[in-house]
Amino acid sequence: MRSLSTALAILAYANLALSQTxxxxxxxxxxxxxDGFGVSQAFGRATEFQAMSSGPRKQGLDYLFST
Incomplete structure (x- = not known):
């Protein structure tokens, strides 16, 4: 009985592997x-921008949020 279950499982898996989409x-x-994509800094990543000087911070934020 166990070998039959194993054989059926193998056949079902093979059928899925061989099927094409x-x-x-x-x-x-x-x-x-x-029209453009947005970025979220919701999970504590804003500290990376807060530690930057104003020039690179503005450049990074413009890159992420401008269209």
Missing amino acids: AITINTASQLQQI
């Missing part, structure tokens, strides 16, 4: 336009 990208259809 097809992805189609239609470049003729525009669904959504994205």
Whole structure:
């Protein structure tokens, strides 16, 4: 019984490993336009910017938050 369960598990895994997924990208259809991305410094990373002098701090923040 145990060998049958093992064989079924192997066959199920092999079937998943051999299956293929097809992805189609239609470049003729525009669904959504994205205008820039944002960044969160929510988990204590702001201290890295606070320790900088004003020039590099402004440059880093402009790089992260400007569009």
